[in-house]
Amino acid sequence: xxxxxSPSSSYSPWRSAIRHILRRPGALAGIxxxxxxxxxxxxxxxxxxxxxxxxxxxxxxxxxxxxxxQSATGFTFWLGSDDQxxxxxxxxxxxTRTSLWIGFISSFLALVIGTSxxxxxxxxxxxxDAVIMRIVDIQLSFPPILxxxxxxxxxxxxxxxxxxALVITQWxxxxxxxxxxxxVEMERNYVAAAKTLALSQPRIMFHHVLPNCLPSLTVVATLxxxxxxxxxxxxxxxxxxxxVTQPSLGLLIANGFDYLLSGDYWISLYPGMVLLLxxxxxxxxxxxxxxxxxxxxxxx
Amino acid sequence: xxxxxxxxxxxxxxxxxxxxxVFIGVWLVGDPVDMLLSSNATPAExxxxxxxxxxxxxxxxxxxxFISQALQGDLGVSWVYNxxxxxxxxxxxxxxxxxxxxxxxxxLLLGIPLGVLAGIKPEGWVAKSIMGFSxxxxxxxxFWVGMMLIMLFSVKLGWLPASGRGPTQxxxxxxxxxxxxxxxxxxxxxxxxxxxxxxxxxIRLTRVGTMECLQQDYVRFARAKGxxxxxxxxxxxxxxxxxxxxxxxxxxxxxxIAFAVVTETIYAWPGMGKLIIAAIGMLDRPVILAYLLMTxxxxxxxxxLVDVLxxxxxxxxxxxxxx
Numbered sequence: 001x002x003x004x005x006s007p008s009s010s011y012s013p014w015r016s017a018i019r020h021i022l023r024r025p026g027a028l029a030g031i032x033x034x035x036x037x038x039x040x041x042x043x044x045x046x047x048x049x050x051x052x053x054x055x056x057x058x059x060x061x062x063x064x065x066x067x068x069x070q071s072a073t074g075f076t077f078w079l080g081s082d083d084q085x086x087x088x089x090x091x092x093x094x095x096t097r098t099s100l101w102i103g104f105i106s107s108f109l110a111l112v113i114g115t116s117x118x119x120x121x122x123x124x125x126x127x128x129d130a131v132i133m134r135i136v137d138i139q140l141s142f143p144p145i146l147x148x149x150x151x152x153x154x155x156x157x158x159x160x161x162x163x164x165a166l167v168i169t170q171w172x173x174x175x176x177x178x179x180x181x182x183x184v185e186m187e188r189n190y191v192a193a194a195k196t197l198a199l200s201q202p203r204i205m206f207h208h209v210l211p212n213c214l215p216s217l218t219v220v221a222t223l224x225x226x227x228x229x230x231x232x233x234x235x236x237x238x239x240x241x242x243x244v245t246q247p248s249l250g251l252l253i254a255n256g257f258d259y260l261l262s263g264d265y266w267i268s269l270y271p272g273m274v275l276l277l278x279x280x281x282x283x284x285x286x287x288x289x290x291x292x293x294x295x296x297x298x299x300x
Numbered sequence: 301x302x303x304x305x306x307x308x309x310x311x312x313x314x315x316x317x318x319x320x321x322v323f324i325g326v327w328l329v330g331d332p333v334d335m336l337l338s339s340n341a342t343p344a345e346x347x348x349x350x351x352x353x354x355x356x357x358x359x360x361x362x363x364x365x366f367i368s369q370a371l372q373g374d375l376g377v378s379w380v381y382n383x384x385x386x387x388x389x390x391x392x393x394x395x396x397x398x399x400x401x402x403x404x405x406x407x408l409l410l411g412i413p414l415g416v417l418a419g420i421k422p423e424g425w426v427a428k429s430i431m432g433f434s435x436x437x438x439x440x441x442x443f444w445v446g447m448m449l450i451m452l453f454s455v456k457l458g459w460l461p462a463s464g465r466g467p468t469q470x471x472x473x474x475x476x477x478x479x480x481x482x483x484x485x486x487x488x489x490x491x492x493x494x495x496x497x498x499x500x501x502x503i504r505l506t507r508v509g510t511m512e513c514l515q516q517d518y519v520r521f522a523r524a525k526g527x528x529x530x531x532x533x534x535x536x537x538x539x540x541x542x543x544x545x546x547x548x549x550x551x552x553x554x555x556x557i558a559f560a561v562v563t564e565t566i567y568a569w570p571g572m573g574k575l576i577i578a579a580i581g582m583l584d585r586p587v588i589l590a591y592l593l594m595t596x597x598x599x600x601x602x603x604x605l606v607d608v609l610x611x612x613x614x615x616x617x618x619x620x621x622x623x
Contacts, residue, residue, distance in 0.1 A: 138314055141603045142596075143555035145562075150322065150592055153580050230441050234562055237443045238577055253444055257566075261462060265451050272444035279439040287435075 020292045027288030033281035037274075041097040048090035049075050053245070080266035082255060091252055092271050098248040099275070102159065103229035106166035110228075111221055113167065114174025115210070121175065122182035123205045133179065136172040144169040148231060152240045162241050166228050177220045181213040188212075215292075222286035226279045233275055249275040303611060311604045318596045319370075322589060323363050370593065376586030380579075385590035389572060393594075394474050395465055396571030399563065400556045402478065402491040407498035408549075414499075415506025416538065422511060430503060437500025442559065446493040446566040453489060461486050463568035490567040494560060498552055505548060509541030516540075550606035554599050 021027045040047060079088035121132040139147070151165040185191065186209060194204045233250025235241035237257075242248050247255070249271045256267025357365070369375070375386040418427040418434075454462035466483030468475035477483030513519060514537060522532045561573030568574065572591060579587040 134310075141551070142599055143558040145555075146558040146595060146599075149558075149561065149576070153588055153592075226439070233441055234443055238562065238565055240577075240580060250441075250443075253441075253447070257447055260447055260451055261455060265455075268444070268447050269451075272441065272448070275441055275444065276439060279441070280435070283435060283439050 021285075021288055024288050024291075026284045030281040030284030030288070033277060034285065037096060037278055037281070038100060040093060041100050044090075044093035044097050048087070048093045050087045050090045052086045052091040052094055053247075079270045080264075082252075082267045088252075088266060088270055091247065092249070092274050095247050095249045095252045095271060096274060096278070098159075098242070098246055099229050099232065099250070099278070102163060102166070102232050102242075102248065103225050106163045106232075107170065107221060107225040107228050109163070110167045110170035110224065111174055111217070114171035115178045115213075115217065117171070118175040118178030119182055119205050119210055119213075122179045122186065122209075123201060129179075132175065136176050139172045140176070144227070144231060145234065148235055149238075149240070152235060157240065157243045159242055159246055162232055162235065165235075166231060169231070170224055170228060173220060173224060174217065178210075178213050178217060181216055182209050185209045185212045219286060219289045222282055222289055226282035226286065229275070229282075230279055249278075304608065307604055307607055311600050314600050315597065318600075319367060319593055320363065322592045322596070323366060324359065366589075375590035375593065378579075378584055378587045380582050380584045380587075385586040386594075388575060388587055389590050389594050392570060392572045392575045394476065395569060396557060396560050396564070396573060398476055398478065399487070399490055399494060399560055399569060399571060400553065402487055403494035403498065403556055404549075404553055406491055406495040407502050407552075410495070411499045411502025412506050412538075412545075415503040416510050416533065416541075418503060419507040419510025419514070420533070422507070427507075431507070434500040434503045437496050437503075440496065442493060442497055443562050443566055445496055446490070446563060449489050449493055450566070460489050462489075465570055490563050490569050493566070494556060494563045497559070498556060501552065502545070502549070505545050506541055509544060510537055513537040513540045547606060547610050550602065550609065554602045557598065558595065 021031065045051070075087075079092065081087055082091065117132060121129045147169045148165045151168055152161065155161040155165065182205070190208060191204060194208050199208075232241055232248060233253070236248050236250035237254040239254070242251055244251065252271035253268045253275070256264070256269075256271070259267055366376070373386060374384070375389075377383065378385050378388055381388065414430050414433075418430040421427055450462045453460045464486060466477045466486035467480055468477045468483065469480070470476075478487060510533075519532060519536060522536055523529075557572075560569075560571060561577065563569065564571045564573035565577055572595075576588065576591040578584075579591065
């Protein structure tokens, strides 16, 4: 279980990682929950009994019905309905879809940008490295929610704006992780070997060093996706994230806030539980990945 | 000494860059003139407003003007309330700080004992359930927890008020609400909500620290000397666990203040967070600017203090920094 950098092609860190994940019940549960939720979210238009954003399908008379009530058109609101007469189950399916794609896209973009900068920083060294890492340090000394708040104050509302804000708040985590990793990898023998083969420095960095940094990067990425989804939900709750026409889970919860004091708990409760389940699933997976890439922790 | 000067320079540079970014950013948002005038204003009135607020000058001019005023403590006048923006911020700051400190205290008082407990026998069921709670603390969206707390304790059980701050009394001119029972009742839910995430962090840090300390030679020596395990744990282990904890927590204090934005919105707590969300909604540019600058200032100062404290506590960093 040592991170091997041997040239033998029969060893695959990915295959060994998958084997380890399958052995841990928590991680397995995380993956299963995540897969099921992704499937449900992708198939939302097929599964949902109602398109919650087609106003012609909504009936205001169905507003704020208890879970299990019948709608005027005869189907059952298993999770109740909101003030507009929207089926909460359908709204949650569509909301999960929005939350998931925003979390994944923003984390992916941050991963690409942050990783490239980290590799570049490790490769260049010297003053360029110092400047990049100083920027990273300064940015990481501010809590992400504050940075996102500042950015969204500047940008205004919108899905693409929140993705941009999330990318800007997240890239530095990847840069720091990958730079540290790359500096360690650059000391290894395979890099020296690649140098004696007169491979170009960019080729060594992106073809040989980067793949060896990937296992630990997946850990950072998993935990960051969970954080991005949570941050988006929080910002949307504050009313500075997504516009009402594109409700994520956070916006659904915020929507129910107004009716909470009159006891209509289900409008906020169920989207919140789905959000919680989603984040727990990703965190379980992240914890397992961390133990796998860092064997010392598992020994504890 | 050189380290301190270096650190101070970095702080000033950060402040300058952030103030510039924030100013340019806020300058680009919306057209404030439309906000200030009714729709049937004449062009002459329009020009008058533009001149009165200095909006006809270049961005740089406005920034220079803004920053020279800011250094004298004048951050402009709120366009909505017609009160100095800094005054609005300062008025709501004690409420936020009170909330943040109480949350911080709760996080320490609950997190450290639980963390030590989880660190003694990492494989036991107590440790496992504490770590499960900690995972939950990381995963629970804090605004949702806040709402569920209201639902349970205010709506269903009716034990605690759902929103607002209780009556305040002045201590040294600062209004605080923890002196009366009603004030405390209003504080419990928001402070608990704000503390939740930090409890999870404190548990994890204390647990790792305890586990590491327990493997050290001095613990083995203390055992060999025949000290009771209680004494070993609370005097020797805890003391060494606290040092890394303090550095991390110093930074977390800042993040509590930032996160108060969410808690204050849920509980209608009259602090800086609620003020900024309202200001964003009404495009009240001077208040937004003042809030962002004050928070950035608070943050850079806290960060600098933590760094300096860290150097004072740990000589290794001090000597490394000199090279």
